[in-house]
Amino acid sequence: MLRDTAADAGPTVAGLDAALAEWARPGGPFDPALLAAHEERESFPAEACAALDAWGLPEFYVPARHGGRQERLDVFVALLRRIAARDLTVAVAHGKTFLGGVCVWAADEDGPAHLLARQVLAGEPVAWGLTEPGGGSDLLAGALTATRHGSGWRLSGRKWPVNNATRGNLMCVLARTEPGGGARGFTVFLLDRRATLAGTVRPLPKMPTHGIRGADISGLEFDDARLPAHAVVGPVGGGLELVLKSLQLTRIVCVSLSLGAGDHALGLLRRFLGERRLYGRGLADLPHARDVAGRAVARQFLAESVAHTAALAAHHVPEQLSVVSAVTKAFVPSLIAGQLRLVGDLLGARGFLTDVEGYGGFAKLERDHQVVPLFDGSTWVNRAGLAAVLPLLRPGRRPAPAGADSPARWLREDSEPDPLDTRRLRLMAP
Ligand SMILES: Cc1cc2nc3c(=O)[nH]c(=O)nc-3n(C[C@H](O)[C@H](O)[C@H](O)COP(=O)(O)OP(=O)(O)OC[C@H]3O[C@@H](n4cnc5c(N)ncnc54)[C@H](O)[C@@H]3O)c2cc1C
CATH class of the missing domain: 1.20.140.10 (Butyryl-CoA Dehydrogenase, subunit A, domain 3)
Known part of the structure; x- marks a missing residue:
């Protein structure tokens, strides 16, 4: 059903198929015995994710106009499907960066997009923090608050549970920017934990899970964390x-x-x-x-x-x-x-x-x-x-x-x- 359209010799769906078959051999990063052991120990499948990084999967998280290879959604669906067919935990763990970055690409602003593209192409995972302990599916109930502080912002509250929250330095966060909330009361921020003051952004413990046991399902707690003005993604109130x-x-x-x-x-x-x-x-x-x-x-x-x-x-x-x-x-x-x-x-x-x-x-x-x-x-x-x-x-x-x-x-x-x-x-x- 899907044609492989990459015109150059770069990574392709067929190329990933061949690589996965090779990596699944005994001793390889996708060796089922190794992945089962990670599941058993609830440890992160780091070898498989590193192999995907080296193969070039991060390039497919970045739109071509920002220097990546993301051009066709059907191609990306095919790539992630191939990985999921080998191990769902790896697909969930690595593929999360697609979800983490999508707000930035959709906002279509060159500044944040170039910044994020550089990080993703360098292999940085990106998390997506929407859910809060008291909110679940009800995004309008989000209580994590961002208030203006000088030219920047201060964030307080929790995002939980979030995939890759602890592993990643980067997270796109939906925060309440109007005390009354409402449709225009939330804003998206791109957080880089490395640029925050020590102790103001704390990882929450990894949650034991029924499936995808090796994945980093955790969260972040923000305690008056300072974010610069350029952390805002899209319009204030347009989150x-x-x-x-x-x-x-x-x-x-x-x-x-x-x-x-x-x-x-x-x-x-x-x-x-x-x-x-x-x-x-x-x-x-x-x-x-x-x-x-x-x-x-x-x-x-x-x-x-x-x-x-x-x-x-x-x-x-x-x-x-x-x-x-x-x-x-x-x-x-x-x-x-x-x-x-x-x-x-x-x-x-x-x-x-x-x-x-x-x-x-x-x-x-x-x-x-x-x-x-x-x-x-x-x-x-x-x-x-x-x-x-x-x-x-x-x-x-x-x-x-x-x-x-x-x-x-x-x-x-x-x-x-x-x-x-x-x-x-x-x-x-x-
Ligand atoms: C392993 C794992 C990874 C996750 N990763 C992330 C992540 O990376 N980032 C993130 O932000 N969140 C993440 N989540 C949170 C996930 O998206 C939430 O589970 C989701 O937001 C729903 O919340 P809830 O499960 O608490 O259910 P609730 O929202 O509390 O819903 C309770 C029940 O009501 C149903 N329900 C809710 N609304 C309606 C409705 N309108 N009509 C009918 N039924 C309804 C639900 O289907 C559910 O059965 C993760 C969760 C898990 C388990």
């Missing part, structure tokens, strides 16, 4: 709008984690069907096994079609992305969660035992995947968002897109996507 538009892109990227988990599960299932013999014949000869396997594969195709369409929609119809991204995030992770249940059911004991050679990975990936439906706007948050705009979506309300705007046109394999233009994103589809 909520910027975050909601950025989420339209990150929700599409997040489903690559589900696609990768589905690929991994189907790989295990294929192997099992090929080698398991029961009643003197192959398991695949059992009608029930064929039925379940067929349904698992169908779910994967459907998930892939939705994700691919959404990634291209970001280029061709960004004005519609509030709806497209919500459909994608509400639908794909749930679809794949169901696929994992089907595969786990068919694997039987091997889906449950964690130390059977070759199959131990299933229990881990099923645990790891459970986080995908709940972060970056849970399935229910996205469904609720869609329910609110249903009257606008009723058939016949607007003419079906024709010509170059028609999905039938831009989904063709030979169609080159328009460059991603975040200025065309809308809070609500027109």
Whole structure:
């Protein structure tokens, strides 16, 4: 479905595939035994992340206009999917920098963008601090406050739980800048911990987790932390709008984690069907096994079609992305969660035992995947968002897109996507 479009000899999807296969050999940074040991010890998969840094993945976090290789969302989705198919913890840990940077690219201001691009290209991870202990999905309840201090700002409060909060020096933070809050009461800041006074920004302890156990899920506490004026991203008071538009892109990227988990599960299932013999014949000869396997594969195709369409929609119809991204995030992770249940059911004991050679990975990936439906706007948050705009979506309300705007046109394999233009994103589809 995806063509590799990199015209030069730089990193490509096919190149990453080959590298991952090499790294998965015994002793390599993606050796399943090493990744399982990290999971067991709840330690960060540093070797795998270092290999991805050296390969050049950080270049795909930075838009081409700021010196990176990020040009096509479908290419980025494909890259993260390949990594997730090997190990979801690594994909969540490394891929977070895409989410951390997106507000800065979407704000489209040269100063902060050049600054961040330099750091990301040098391999610095970037965290995204939206959630607070008392807030969860309700961003308007955010209590972390930024108040003006001379030409700069002072931040007090907590962001928790946040992926890479402790590992990274950089975090994009949504802070309340109007005491009364409200739609125009929040602002995004790009925090560089190295530029703050000692003791004013403290990491919160790593949280033990059910899945992605090696990831750095922690947080930051701000105690009158001073930030310079140039830490502001986008307009003062425009933070909520910027975050909601950025989420339209990150929700599409997040489903690559589900696609990768589905690929991994189907790989295990294929192997099992090929080698398991029961009643003197192959398991695949059992009608029930064929039925379940067929349904698992169908779910994967459907998930892939939705994700691919959404990634291209970001280029061709960004004005519609509030709806497209919500459909994608509400639908794909749930679809794949169901696929994992089907595969786990068919694997039987091997889906449950964690130390059977070759199959131990299933229990881990099923645990790891459970986080995908709940972060970056849970399935229910996205469904609720869609329910609110249903009257606008009723058939016949607007003419079906024709010509170059028609999905039938831009989904063709030979169609080159328009460059991603975040200025065309809308809070609500027109
Ligand atoms: C491993 C992990 C990593 C994370 N990483 C980050 C990160 O890097 N940055 C960050 O900012 N946050 C991060 N989070 C936080 C994550 O995004 C939150 O889980 C999320 O904000 C929702 O908060 P909550 O889970 O406390 O649920 P709540 O918001 O308290 O919701 C409770 C329940 O109500 C449902 N619900 C909420 N709103 C609605 C609605 N409108 N309609 C219907 N149902 C609704 C939810 O689906 C949920 O089931 C992370 C969380 C985890 C577990």
